[in-house]
Amino acid sequence: MEKSRRSRRQFILAQKATCDNWTWSWSFVNEKDKVIIFGSGEKLIPGGKRLILGKDWVTGPDGRRKSNGFPQSLRHINLIKNEGYQLKTFPLIYTIDASGQGPVRLAGFSEDLQCKDLEELDDGWYACDKVKVLRK
16 A cells, blocks of 8 residues: 555545544545545454444543544534435554554555445444445
8 A cells, every 4th residue: 555645635635525624634525526535444344344433432542532523523424324425435554653552643544545335333433345236
C-alpha cells in the first residue's frame, strides 16, 4: 500500500467532500454526489469487514472526555442508512512505537478509495465489500 504524498485535506477536497473540522473529523461528506468517506483501519475481521466507527468511540481513551468526531460521524452513518448516501473508504496507515507498548499513531493513508457496504454489529459500524449480484 503506497502512502499518499498529499495531505488528507487535499485528498478529501479532491473528492469534493468536506467536514466540520479538519483536525478531528473521522468522516467526510460530499452532499452533491451523496457520498460519505471514512478512513478505515488496517484490522480486518472475518467476512472482510473493517471498523470505521466504534460505538465506544463516543468518549476518548480516558472514558471521560467526549470525542469531537463521534457526533459528526454518527450523522454520516445515518445519511448512509437513511438517505441513500454511498459509503467509500480509504486505508489508514498506523505506526506503533519501538517498544510496542505505546499508543498506535496515524502515520498516513493510501488514496485507494473503495465503494463499500455498511454493516452494524454490536460494537460499531463496519465497511464491508459490496455484495456482487449475479444476473442470468
